[in-house]
Amino acid sequence: MQKVVMIGAGNLATQLSLALHEHGIEILQVYSKTVESAKALAGKLDCSFTISVKKIEKNADLYVFAVSDKALPSVLDEILVPIGNVVHTAGSLPADIFENYAENYGVFYPLQTFSKERKVEFSNIPICIESNSMKLRTDLIELAGQISKSVHLINSEQRKQLHLAAVFTCNFTNHMYSIGQKLLAEKDVDYELLKPLILETAQKALQLDPVSAQTGPAVRFDEEIMNSHEKALKHSPVFQKLYRFVSESIYKMHKGK
Amino acid sequence: MQKVVMIGAGNLATQLSLALHEHGIEILQVYSKTVESAKALAGKLDCSFTISVKKIEKNADLYVFAVSDKALPSVLDEILVPIGNVVHTAGSLPADIFENYAENYGVFYPLQTFSKERKVEFSNIPICIESNSMKLRTDLIELAGQISKSVHLINSEQRKQLHLAAVFTCNFTNHMYSIGQKLLAEKDVDYELLKPLILETAQKALQLDPVSAQTGPAVRFDEEIMNSHEKALKHSPVFQKLYRFVSESIYKMHKGK
Incomplete structure (x- = not known):
């Protein structure tokens, strides 16, 4: 499996093809x-590219569909001739979306957030x-093993849940960071x-069980602080509603423990 | 400021007094x-302790109230004799809660999540x-400078917003980790x-602006995936509502950009 065509050039396509390229796999075309x-x-990648589906190379070992x-x-509908081995990189699409287009198909889903x-x-990415x-x-499995030490056989149902x-x-989580940033800017x-807190919260969840590691007013059910926080959010009704709602969810999860 | 009495023995009190102790500040009593x-x-800490407010030592340089x-x-109401320098470590309480109890008072708020x-x-904790x-x-400021290189003068209003x-x-964020863990256990x-993703999401937010770094179906407004995720959550109505609500909030924040 030495010659790959990359269908897509977004965040995931970029990072994945760079990782493959660095490990000696030839990206034939983008x-x-x-x-x-x-x-x-x-x-x-120092390779050719096309914007016409019809001009996609026919002789690759693997076609990686990393499009939305x-x-x-x-x-897929534009590809008229049957092509060889195909995979997609999507979390929530079943493998058999390729059923009518290719004989051998599959999924190659790197579980990570990618930005260009x-x-x-890649070595730690499942x-x-x-x-x-x-x-x-x-x-x-062999291809994945060349760029990562964390390779897993996961069926479509499990992959969807992972996504x-x-x-x-x-x-x-990233949206919570964005809200934190916005709130601070206001004052x-x-x-x-916030940065040491963001990092420590993540590192803690790698070491401790996040349910037991939960801290803050909601898990203590400190109504006074929660009410005062909600009042402080009165000019941001979306954040206010979100505050109440996530707090309730935290409290419920811990009561249910 | 060499002799400190620690009022409280919870997560924050534990970590803070250990950090002070390690830097040569004597914790007189807990x-x-x-x-x-x-x-x-x-x-x-190799020091004495009491469970009676009346037996709190009178000759400390600083009384740190690290209770809920x-x-x-x-x-405070139980402390009948006026005491010396007092601080609390709370995010959302004003400094002047001490007004009727001490002449010199203040706040010493380490912005971090603590577990015993x-x-x-401590050196990076604001x-x-x-x-x-x-x-x-x-x-x-001098005392804080002994355990951290990130010391800030922050008024009560700003501190409340920080909290x-x-x-x-x-x-x-930690609740989002807990939900992720629970969803995976189901399948x-x-x-x-999930761990490499948790860490990368945090590290990314230290380097990039979290609003621009946002990825996923909500910011792309990919209704098909969002609907299918909501359907997958039909047995967890709280998580389902939360899914919709946070997705809407992400979408709104990005539309407003």
């Missing part, structure tokens, strides 16, 4: 809808593998002050 | 309501100082798989 993205990524869930079906401007160390073909499954858990753990306090 | 906690902390916001007034079982490195007395303020931001950034997926 496809993207937009010239800018295709060109930018192909430049980093919305875009995937339309790209931040390089991530890569979740699934395939309808035993041969492709073995090849994917859902990741939305809470990553996207929602002219530097966001820098 | 007070706690319960013998077990008082004894446990005094044992670590609820407990503070009742402890996890030792934290310590927020406030005082009604110029002399005490200077002494507190509110910390609830979102730490307590709510027999190891919580270990």
Whole structure:
């Protein structure tokens, strides 16, 4: 599995193809809808690019579809000739979305948050593998093992749940950081002050069980502080409602323990 | 400021007095309501302890009230003789809660999440100082400077906002981790798989602006994934409502950019 075509040039496609490239796997070609993205990524990989589905190379060992869930079906529909081994990198799409398009298909899902401007160390990233073909499954495990030491066979149902858990753990968490930053800006306090807390909260969850490690007014059910916080949020009704709602959820989870 | 009495023996009191002790500040005595906690902390500090407010030592340079916001007034009411320099360590209480009890008072608020079982490195923890007395303020800055390189003069209003931001950034974030863990357990997926994501999400927020770094279905407004996630949460109505609500808040914040 030495020649890969990367379909997509977004955050995940960029970081994944750079990691593969660094480990000696040849990215034959990059496809993207937009010239800018295709060109930018192909430049980093020193390979060719195309913005026409019809011009996608036919002789690759693996086609990695790293486009948004919305875009995937339309790209597939444009590919008229049957292609070889195909995988997608999506958390919530089943593997058999490829059923009518390829004989051997699967999933290569790196569980991480990717931004174009931040390089991530792939070696710790869990890569979740699934395939309808035993041969492709073995090849994917080997490929994943070249860039990460955390490779897992995960079925579509489990992967979907992982994606859902990741939305809470990553996207929602990041939104909490954004709210914290916004609140501090209102009172002219530097966001820098929150950074050691952000890091320690994460590091703590790697060492302790997060349910037992929970601190703060909600788990103590300190109504006085919670009421005073809600009052302080009266000019931000969305954050106020969110404050009450997450606090209640914390309290319920701990009462249920 | 060499002799400190620690009022409280909870998470914060434990970690703070250990940090002071390690930097050569003498903890004269520990007070706690319960013998077990008082004894446990005094044992670590090699000092005396009491569970009677009336037996609190009278000759300390500083009295640190590290008890819960609820407990503070009742402890104060029991102290009949006026005492010397006093501070509390609370995020949301004003400094002048001490007005009728001491001449020189203030706040010594370390912005961090503390658990008894996890030792934290104090040197990076922001310590927020406030005082009604110029002399005490200077002494507190010096004391804080002995255990941390991040010392800040922060007024009561700003500190309250910091505490509110910390609830979102730490307590709510930790709740998102707990939900992630619970969701994975439902499908027999190891919580270990989430750990690199938890750490990367935090580290990213230290480097990039969290609003611009936001990823996931809500910021892309990918309704299909969001609907499918909500459906997957139908057996957990609290998490389902939370999913919708946080997603809407993410979308609103990004539309408002």
